[in-house]
Amino acid sequence: MSDGLITGMAGALDGVKVRRPRVLSPLREHLRDTMWFAPTAGLVGIMILWLLAAELDTQLVDALRADEDYDTIKDLIGIADDAKTVISTIGSAMMTFIGVVFSISLVAVQMASGQFSPRVVRLYVRSRITKATLTVFMATFLFSLLTLTSFDSEQDPRLVTTVPLVESIVAMVMVLLSLLLFVAYVNGTVRMMRIGFVIDRIARESFRVAAKQPTDLPVGTEQLGPETARITHHGRAGVLRDVNIARTVRAARRQGVVLRLIPRIGDFVVPGTPVFTVHGGAAPSRRALGYTVSVGVERTFHQDLAFGLRQLSDIALRALSPAVNDPTTAVQALDRIVQFLAAIAPHPLGALGHRDRRGEMRLVQSVPDWTALVDLGFAEIRGCAVGNPQVTRRMVAGLDDLLLLAPAERREPLLRHRELLAQAVERSVPEAADRAFALLPDRQGIG
Template structure:
């Protein structure tokens, strides 16, 4: 694995030290205000620099008494003013179009796929870049208009916004190119295959960042000396600042064991850390270590991708939608994810300090947890859809070949329960035999 080293079936797993700002970076990616705000500030700085260049250019020409050149520049500025005014009004129209397309896409995704996939649109880079450049162009155009002067005598003019006008035109060209890319990207995000692929790729990134090992016996961590409770607001445990927690535990010579899993809902007073082998770190040392929000994120949540894929399949199998092909597409990625993590130990992450000493133990879903999350709910709704049952049986058979012998029990259980559900649901023997025939395409 690229982000960790597995030394044995039950051996220690060394994980790359996380970057300090990784939780902050992930949180900012879940917002729509940060990128446009940076763009507006950058637009102001760019306008200020361009205005200084224009002022310096006019000053040099006045010192050289280049009256004709100043007169020509002044005429160009008058023509440019009309163009800049048009740009300012047009950019507001473009911004309205971008917002309209985004809202329609989010509404369709929430209604047809799952409310939990809306975050893919919020985190879309092309959406944020397009909105940022549009707002920056609009603000730059407004600030450029303030640079135009009404003096008729070129020798009295202090600033001719020539550089500002050229930059405004370049920003408009960039905006048009981004608008084309934005429309193309948004149309792709409306396709269920692309959405499922994005969720799967995010899930694989989490799996690569979280090589895991079996939950160790607490005796290896030392006796439990204290517990640290959550004092913030109630919400979903989104992530843990691993570097801060490891540093706080190292200073006390202790080991911290995270009690809830990422994705659990915690309330004030809930124990979040158990301290082993040393005194508990102070509250100040653990400040901002635990992040709680209103919804789960992919950052450290190994099961969140399966949750989203399962939700999409359940929505597709509902009587209101009745789209088993979409459920099969979701099952394809669920089987793919389970196959990718099947050979590796699961249960807990061991995070170490620079000397290789374990300082933080973080629980993650076990193999039965992941199998149940990916298959249970779909299996309960799939009995009446032979396309889905055939694909699920083929997927389980593939996993039985790939998974170690000690991990086949959950798969065998789901296969038996699926066969029982089909026998109860389908009265005709021929239809039952057809529904229980494994097929990787469901019904090709």
Template sequence: MSDWMVTHGPSAGRRPRALSPLREHLRDTFWFAPAAAMLCVVLVWAVAAEIDTRIVETLQDEGEYDTLEELLKFAGDAKIVVTTVSSAMMTFIGVVFSISLVAVQMASGQFSPRVVRIFVRSRITKATFAVFLSTFLLTLLVLTSYESEPDPRLVSSVPVVQSLLTIAMVGLSLLLFVMYVNTTLRLMRIGQVIDRIVGESFRVVALMPVEASAHQGALGSETARIAHEGRAGVLRDVNIARLVRVARQHDVVLRLIPRTGDFVVPGTPVLAVHGGKAPPRRALRYAVSVGVERTFHQDLGFGMRQLSDIALRALSPAVNDPTTAVQALDRIVQFLAALARRPLDASLHRDRRGAVRLVQPVPGWTDLVDLGFTEIRGCAVGTPQVTRRLLAGLDDLALLVSEERRAPLLRHRALLVQAVERGVPEGADRAFALQPDRQGIG
């Protein structure tokens, strides 16, 4: 797990939540949900065992031995079920684990290695594993509560509530298994994977402050720079709440130098200080998160990177699936259209009084357009379905954006036309490939 030193990017007028960085990092792990569920089930079992003990003591005090005999018979029958569930649950877990591995391998090979994290972050997958393991652990705990003493006057506990709890957990496991299989089959379809990527990307956009970025001169003169300490890796995110608080306490403005997703090495500057002395190192501890791979958290371009990777994999000679490339292009155009009139280049984070305290760089409009179209355009020549959809997307975006944002769109359109004219020898084929079509080829 990466060094966690981070937070969530706040939306306009919304203060970042202190627990959001920890929550985001735990979502990228697979161990936390099962571990927490098993801890909870131990506590629930302890409560259920205490209730069973109290029930037996009450019935013995009141002389209700006939009722106790009935409970002993029920517990004996339930023990058969509990024993069967205990022996079968690990096999069930193995089946679920095998399905997950097959889905992950297929997604990594056919779509992109970057989409594996979708399966890791899947709530239904984590819930299924957590409930299955918890059910198995619960059956072991319940089996320890059974006594061999048949005399109701001498028995100290009859696991009735525990047995009912186990049966309830079995029912929940079966329900989750059906939901898990359904969700996994959906995630094995490229349309669902692309939809998940776009959904995550829009959540990043929703949490970005909506205001024009300040000119660097308005921040005051740069007075110091703070170098990165720790291991090298990809900048996953920064703890916005901590950095804003530290900047307010020292009456300075902090400016993040690398963008989220950049690879940073020890000794390179990560923060610039404007308007005062640099805060002490201990105040900035756990403010920067570095990991082995990019995440969606605060990374505006990561979704576009994944969509572009999927399209490139689909256009490779080994796959040769232009329809999938068109599906990715549909969502690239959708994402760029949503950002067409939004301020980019930097996110400004303010303190409670409205003063800018942290400037966080984000990809600009030209960067996002290049990320979405450059590599796909280079591989699309000779595939008219993709060139037609690409031209239609560029034309649609050119109608949505302001005049100053049209230049990169027109540049990509001109380069695509030139590439098709050079690469397609037949005039009729060139004319067909250069006709804009939102479906590619119908």
């Protein structure tokens, strides 16, 4: 393995900017997982823009009337009458475009769910280009309707109160923006239907999550002192999506205690389940800890270190199923699994600590340790890879690369998976030459 490749893998996280947890960061991530927020915000914004444009049109006519420049007003009325037909066409055409965008999105989501994994559907829901296109199309439709209400039936320049000239220009600009966005949307949707691009997106999201992990050394529960209280979950049952770290650290600092998060991000919690243990004093009030724990129906990338590996493993497993039988896709997923594990290998895992502004430990969060991540990345794929030499060869090469990158204390699970893979091939492949071929390291599988 070349030194350049080792350096590139080990430094994969260095290119991602690490940011301190912000109070609104969970809310921002939750809004990105919805399809209603962006269009709603766009409709509100376009109504404000229309009010401003209508006011400019009114002021323009008032200024011309004050100068008694009725000839210019008459010319503007003629221009506006010509634009009225165009604006009416825009209004009807935008609804057709909205239907096309919605239909393409549904087809793309259905194909991704059936061919890749149901877990990757959220990539389409979070797609910025899809939301931007839908938002601009709906905003253009609403703006054209509002502009039509501004046309005055009065033709006498002395009696006209407003001429929607600025509004018509803005409507034309929005149509041009809609067309450009539609081209970008089609291009982006076609890319999202390609498995290589989907796998790359999952890997990049995983790196962002890893870069946000605290860099403190693992904290053992024995270092926290005796447990003084427990805080249980009283909300709805569901998957623990994320924790508002900034708010939790602030509540612990005000109370002068250390909080330890019991479930891991991605665990399923039910009402009455303990979510925090308190060390060093009384528990913060329930009001102080309000909205610190977010529970939903599915996992998200926001703070879930293992979710990317879960998706990559699912994609590989579906590709190796008899119904699909696409080992090349499984190799592509293994490429990213190896890349992620290589990048996370030197970083602290297990129980990680979050400190307040004074540097005191306030929150201890459990994250998957190295063994759990390696098992998640390789165990299920290894069980289905036997009989596909392309996949076994890529897995052996990936494990060998990770053995070079991982610290000495983290090599045991890698050696275990390599040995189990060799044993599985030994049991399942009768010919010695085929066994040797299947276990020959190759980063492209069979090219």
